[in-house]
Amino acid sequence: MADAPTAPPPHPTHRSDLLSPPDELRRLRDESPVSEITYPDGTSGWLVTSYAAARAVLADRRFSVRNELRQFPVRSAETELKGQPAAPGWFIAMDPPDHTRLRRPLIAQFTMSRMRALSSKIEEITAGLLDEMAEHGPPVDLVEAFAKPIPSLMICEMLGVPYSEREQFQQNTETMTSFTSKPEELVAAYQEYYSFMDRLKDRKRADPADDILSGLIAADELSDAELIGVGLLLLSAGYEPPANMLSLGTYALLRHPAQLAALRGEPSLIDTAVEELLRYLSVLQYGVIRAALEDVELEGRLIRAGDPVTISLPAANRDPERFEDPDTLDVTRRSATVQMAFGHGIHQCLGQQLARRQLRIGLSMLLDRFPGLRLAVPVEEIPMRDDMRVYGVRELPVAW
Numbered sequence: 001m002a003d004a005p006t007a008p009p010p011h012p013t014h015r016s017d018l019l020s021p022p023d024e025l026r027r028l029r030d031e032s033p034v035s036e037i038t039y040p041d042g043t044s045g046w047l048v049t050s051y052a053a054a055r056a057v058l059a060d061r062r063f064s065v066r067n068e069l070r071q072f073p074v075r076s077a078e079t080e081l082k083g084q085p086a087a088p089g090w091f092i093a094m095d096p097p098d099h100t101r102l103r104r105p106l107i108a109q110f111t112m113s114r115m116r117a118l119s120s121k122i123e124e125i126t127a128g129l130l131d132e133m134a135e136h137g138p139p140v141d142l143v144e145a146f147a148k149p150i151p152s153l154m155i156c157e158m159l160g161v162p163y164s165e166r167e168q169f170q171q172n173t174e175t176m177t178s179f180t181s182k183p184e185e186l187v188a189a190y191q192e193y194y195s196f197m198d199r200l201k202d203r204k205r206a207d208p209a210d211d212i213l214s215g216l217i218a219a220d221e222l223s224d225a226e227l228i229g230v231g232l233l234l235l236s237a238g239y240e241p242p243a244n245m246l247s248l249g250t251y252a253l254l255r256h257p258a259q260l261a262a263l264r265g266e267p268s269l270i271d272t273a274v275e276e277l278l279r280y281l282s283v284l285q286y287g288v289i290r291a292a293l294e295d296v297e298l299e300g301r302l303i304r305a306g307d308p309v310t311i312s313l314p315a316a317n318r319d320p321e322r323f324e325d326p327d328t329l330d331v332t333r334r335s336a337t338v339q340m341a342f343g344h345g346i347h348q349c350l351g352q353q354l355a356r357r358q359l360r361i362g363l364s365m366l367l368d369r370f371p372g373l374r375l376a377v378p379v380e381e382i383p384m385r386d387d388m389r390v391y392g393v394r395e396l397p398v399a400w
């Protein structure tokens with residue numbers, strides 16, 4: 001009698017090195033860069049782990065980002081809510097032509113002059129936070145004192161959200177991106193978030209200022225519900241990844257003293273170092289997700305219409321075919337500029353230039369201000385965010 005077919009394994013999660021992706025991803029990439037995995041609801045789908053295959057999928061319109069089609073590879077509140085179409089304005093989960101129509105007016109708001117103005121704002125914000133740290137004295141939790149406030153103040157600035165209201169959206173974002181949130185908590189956080197943005201939009205309509213929301217209202221291309229959705233998307237997409245890159249990036253440098261010394265010795269390396277940290281850490285730990293709209297053959301495997309596909313950015317960014325000695329952090333690595341932490345194709349991160357500015361300015365100013373920066377507790381005591389969509393450290397006690 002033939003053996004019953006065994007179900008493919010789930011997405012791997014075990015890391016033997018806390019700064020590297022799950023070990024099993026390496027074997028999958030070497031053996032079969034497009035491999036079958038079992039999704040949380042029991043259906044079978046795909047995991048893409050090589051750089052070349054990841055780029056191919058992300059540039060291919062036969063793969064959709066629509067919420068109602070795709071599936072997240074590990075169990076979370078989001079998997080429970082699968083099947084719901086994206087809210088109006090939430091173009092990160094829409095295909096063209098809706099995606100194109102909603103993204104275009106926003107690109108027009110991300111102008112060079114606004115980015116420059118935001119850079120001086122990042123410097124001002126960072127200087128203020130570092131002053132507060134110095135005044136408080138060591139130890140300080142770098143996550144709360146530095147990594148979270150920089151992006152949240154930046155988004156408040158961009159959208160014209162009064163900073164006094166930031167805590168409300170920080171809490172809601174965390175609820176919405178945690179794997180341990182219950183579906184009803186997710187819905188409640190979203191509703192609170194929604195009415196907050198609804199009120200903000202009314203305020204901007206009555207009293208416009210030099211911010212993105214006012215600019216979108218003046219351009220008059222989006223409905224009220226879409227304006228709210230776009231504002232919410234920027235709030236949530238623009239907060240967790242940079243916050244975690246700032247704290248995990250600092251942690252990675254502290255754990256690689258020779259790299260930290262190289263950067264301190266040659267501050268102009270910061271641009272390359274930031275690209276390398278983005279590559280090495282790839283904080284979107286489960287990458288990005290799609291669903292096949294038709295049958296597609298890729299790397300000798302047949303992906304059937306309707307199959308969920310996960311593109312592992314962490315695995316792609318450690319692909320030895322693309323990066324020499326990929327598991328080594330090297331702040332002088334020139335090829336790091338082709339890293340894929342911001343995705344690829346039409347959904348490639350809209351906020352990447354702003355994110356780069358936050359990381360370059362934030363990390364340079366931190367290292368400059370505290371030449372003796374070090375961990376204040378043993379490495380084993382630093383709690384990791386392995387149950388969150390965005391990887392990082394929960395706390396980072398530092399001294400100097």
Ligand code: HEM
Nearest residue numbers: 091092237238241242245288341342343347349350351355
């Ligand atoms: C280090 C920081 C960041 C990382 C690693 C990151 C990563 C990503 C990735 C991988 C995607 C593609 C998602 C997909 O293909 O399904 C994306 C999309 C997006 N990101 Fe970022 N992001 C960062 C910062 C930001 C910031 C600061 C903002 C806003 C101010 C932002 C706004 C967006 C938006 C609006 C999209 C959707 C683009 C679209 O669908 O066309 N991100 N981001």
